[in-house]
Amino acid sequence: MKPFTYSRANEERAAVKEIAASKGAKFIAGGTNLLDLMKMNVMQPAHLVDITHLGMKAIEENQAGGLRLGALVTNADTAYHPLVEQRYPLLSHAILAGASAQLRNKATDGGNLLQRTRCDYFYDTQTACNKREPGTGCSAIKGYNRNLAILGTSEYCIATYPSDMAVALAALEAKVNVTGPDGDRVIPMGDFHRLPGDTPHIDTNLQENELITSIDLPAKGFADHYAYVKVRDRASYAFALVSVAAGLELDGDTIKEARVALGGVAQKPWRLPEAEAMLQGQQASKENFGKVAAAYLQGAKGYGDNDFKIELAKRAIVRALLLATEMEGKS
Amino acid sequence: MSTNQIGKPTNRVDGRAKVTGEAKYAAEFHVPDLAHGVVVNSAIAKGKIKKIDTSKAMAVEGVFKVITHENRKDYACYDKDFKDMDAPPGSPFRPLYNGNILFNMQPVALVVAETLELARYAATLVEVAYEEEAHETDFEANRGEAYVPEKYNSTTPPKPWGNPEEALAKADVKVEVEYAHPTEHHNPMEMHATVAVWEENGKLTVYDKIQGVENTLQYITSSFGLPKEKVHVLSPFVGGAFGSGLRPQYQSFLAVLAALELKRPVRVMLTRPQMFSFGHRPRTTQRFALGASKDGKLEALIQDVFAETSTFEDYSEDVVIWPGLLYKCDNMKFSHKLVALDEYTPLDMRAPGGTTGIFALESAVDELAYKLGMDPLVFRLKNYTDKDQNNDLPFSSKELRACYIQGAEKFGWEQRSKEPRSMRNGHQLVGWGVAHGAWEAQQAKASAKAVLTTDGKLTISSATADIGTGTYTVMTQIAAETLGLPLEDVTFKLGDTSLPFAPLEGGSKTVSTVGSAVKKVCEKIGEKLLRLAQQQANSPLKDAELKDVTFTDGRLHLKSDTAKAVSFKEIMQLGQREQLEEEVSSKPSEEQKKFARFAHSVAFVEVKVDEDLGAIQVSRIVTAIAGGRIINPKTAKSQIMGAAVWGIGVALEEESVMDNNYGRFMNHDLEKYHVPVNADVHDIDVIFVEEQDTIVNALGAKGLGEIGIVSIAPAIVNAVFHATGKRIRHLPIKLDKLL
């Protein structure tokens, strides 16, 4: 780990100011990702601004009839919050499918949005990696890529963004509230993460000096018909090979609205609103779900070890939608 | 001898020390002025170091030294000086010897600094320029170059018998298939570490992670040319090793090197990624050809093995001895070839060769049984062997049939539906599988010392190890039983080269080897007590022979008359002895050579496979073990359960992934290299069947460290076939193989 300086911010404005003042500075929240990356010399910030003493720790109703999750609320507190459990069980389930109890107690919602890829080469500084060191090449494309992307890849990078929480947030159409030197702004989940293109080192559209303050959940939570399906190489404590967050609004057997987001397949939670729309007014049936699944994976590309994800993702979509349909409505 | 400590489910005597942190592992010996060494590893798999620039690292304040092949002190240069007690034939790797790179992640420098943090940081500043050469790490691509080693460090493959080719050609039903087992790394919880303490008088104390302190002593003294009297090696606790601590690893050597150079204590601890930079279970491919008659008699078996080794040592393990031990067949033939790659030498890993060989054998037999339309258990019974056909010897004991019967009953095997893909539970396909296995029950030479003091306390010592298996506990039990003392009055000491010699703790032979010495030395003390008692006037035991007396609760009394008794204390006081002391060596009996000595196991497994998504759950394991006399059912059960959990890992999860572009294992941490987590583990039932064995050793115990793992993976593979109709021949069975 490279030596660094450290300061603690007590107020949002001050935090933003501090980060802007020192080049290569980073915020630190739970530290469950950043510290690992620093120990492996993958990230070498010269200065850390500790934000854990800022507010941003509440879960409250927002004006739109939804909920606002403070950026520093832990993943555990979010998942077990009664209002989240009641109104956004999809989010609870997705969070609890990730990491371990210890990690979720420490990890924050803001930090989760910014966790970095789990590509093996990204973590090993003795190998070439465009995300870690732009211009060095991508070792994974011709190397080991079992856990990497099949959608939205580029010739420069095929990494995935590995979060579970964010897949549910994408399906729920959450919004990320941020503040920075130029003031506050709102970034819809769909625009928050970026595909690699030729700048794989930039994961998100958050600017360098911006602070995530909270996440807004819209009123609609799909609490009656939802499913989070996570397919992984062991039963717990493993990142998703493929995950699916599905939410349905049903009228009997007829679908009024459908949401589907995929995790583990791209550098962002993957949504295809056109494909979701195919289900509108249709019967909730395996056959119709299969069509949506096929549409989602159209254009998917495997890189050898991860070819199987294409078929797996299709099946996981169908499974998630079936589970969502079969739920006992709670209304 | 009537306290009956043996056979009691006793808690670990070191349990409290472990959970309170009182038990110290190698890295935890803090001494004043301790310096911290961090290893820099190579980025390439083959070539030479062109230039190594340590100036930036040296410029960091607090860095004492960066040791490289260019500036290191002199040490021995012959292969023989680097041969440790477990070295396979060849030329052992010598850390920082010269600028040649033999494998990826080879240590190329040691940065020694005032703190761990500084050393770690400075290690990132060491700049190494390489002259790269093309490396060979692709096992399959190099299989054509496989060779028969001049010498096997494992058993030489048995000579063929009968006429296998002809029998195969004539067989009614045949299976000719190939199985692959990946490379696996041991990954014990505790990472390898050494604290080397240099003292003014030139003495060296070494706290090492090792499965036998004698090996570190031998290795360090011969490679550095130090006299044995000057070096003291200690290893009181080991946080798991599974074979990775059989050979002193490079951190041992580097810690000593730095301590000698800097004349101060130095600690070197490896990181988790560095745990992937040395020995591992070798990648192994096996071709099996089996032939049977229509009625299910095994007529021919041919096994051809290709296994990975390094370019500098010929490592081999017992992959081909199992068919001749487990199936009766008049025509068998084996070969075992090595494929040399630019990697570190493989290293014994829990049931080396057994895990690999039995997985393939038991899968192939299962395939044959299905082809024959026979219950796989019935097939095994039909082809049961009462003889080790490799050496034409009878077994000292073999209660494998009892394992089948008791295991099958507990599991409910009778209710099995025959057809693959015939049982389901919602979208899960359910499958049942069975496999059996064996593991050697060896005894080696060992010594032990006993000291009995007037307060009735007994201290036994032997330089063996406790790698988590429960050595402290069972040795305490054996001693307490032999001399009729309560457990609290017995202390067992190990892991220290000042104690009597014991071999490496490996091969499941510690209870047998050290336990025999402990029993013998306690008997000697008992004899001494009796003689001493008899010297006293009016001794109630005057005419008694050893066989006529019993040791109970710190007393000696006549078997025929418990009233005729004297306490140890009285005996010693009257005899004017402060303490009684004995040291003995024990060795295997000549009788043993006339028998094949093995523990046996059978595993019945239920799996549930998600029909669409391929995810596999091992919902039930029943494993029955014939392991001779069970000294401590509690630690024994833990061993078998731990091994069963590992079996799940072998079957479904573990795999060190080689990137052949770099010649480097890429999944080098525990987030990426999967072992089972709690959620992967469901019901595990362990049965120990009665087994009497008077040959294996004086205790009748066979050792349980490895027998528990061998039959689990194949039983899972077979259950997956039964569930899905898909035969997976390449471990691990990750879910994509079932899509």
Ligand SMILES: Cc1cc2nc3c(=O)[nH]c(=O)nc-3n(C[C@H](O)[C@H](O)[C@H](O)COP(=O)(O)OP(=O)(O)OC[C@H]3O[C@@H](n4cnc5c(N)ncnc54)[C@H](O)[C@@H]3O)c2cc1C
């Ligand atoms: C072994 C392991 C297994 C895991 N398994 C899973 C899993 O299965 N599924 C899953 O989803 N996750 C998993 N995780 C990841 C875990 O969820 C993340 O590490 C965690 O959510 C990050 O949150 P944090 O608060 O600790 O972030 P930190 O490590 O503190 O920060 C991460 C990044 O976010 C930035 N940051 C933090 N907060 C803010 C803010 N408010 N504004 C701007 N920038 C900010 C930091 O500068 C840093 O760059 C796993 C982690 C580990 C170590």
Ligand code: SF4
């Ligand atoms: S996939 Fe992306 S993160 Fe992985 S090696 Fe390639 S560039 Fe780096």
